[in-house]
Amino acid sequence: MPEHEEWARLVHDKYDQCGFRLHRHGEWTVIAGILEVSNGPHVVALGAGLKCLPVCAIPSELRHQLVRDSHAEVLARRALIRYLLAGHQPGRLVMYISHSPCGDASMHVLEAPLVKRIKLTRGRDDAATRGLRTKPGRRDSPPTECVSCTDKIALWGTVGWQGALIDETVHIEEILIGEHFDSDALETGINDKSVNKYTFTKYTGLPFKHSRAAVLATGLDERLLVPSSVAQVWYEGGKPETLTDGRKLGSAKPRVTLPVKSQSCISTENIARARGVEAVVGKQKNTKYQFQKKMALQGPFQDWPVSDPVMKSFRDSQSPC
């Protein structure tokens, strides 16, 4: 079996082994898996989902307790951080995504008119421009402040995928992509902004069974297609989790704070807890990652929406040199 076929199959198989499923008729989703391929490929982190919480749905007290961005790539990256925090030293890492990342890398799907854009752009506005972009979401849904996966993958290619709590820089070398692969859009949307360049490869094997194309191929009327209402996440050493509205499926809607047992293993608070620090302290830790992120925020990522006050004041007060 060719290498790429095997990577995708392993991710598809892990999704099945975790018992993940869709919850309503007509739902589809996107899957992303990160594999360690140095000593026989195996999946170490997995995410499936394509929803983001709208800005208005997140009180500030809950920002570190809810998972705001449940796009598959973001879930898989957070799951990777949990895997790394457990003490694993990964070799060569690659990623498989069943659909091209949202944002500039997949804007051609929308066939929108060409216009220019400089500042942060909302979702699908100003297609075919080259700045940063928030996630598209449904046209009738409230706006989100989550940055597109195209831009996030570009930033991680610059600062590493490991987050602020891990000292050693971790990179993904190659990304295998299923539906809507567009080499030019991936190069300009991601590699033109990223310091470390990714290899992008088109996956041509069996589609992910819950992808948009696969669900449509069952004969379903396109008008009945809906994005999955749940997010699903797993990492090697952890338990499979299903989330809805940024918290564990079945947990009560939080009024003021979200109890630990209702939080996902990949909430910012739980990731910090796995490292033995407070979430706010973790965000402001003076690691190489934070330094490189500050630098990146003065360069191609200067329109990145920043909520952390330390990062904000740094970006606003320093010159690019």
Ligand SMILES: [Zn+2]
């Ligand atoms: Zn996305």
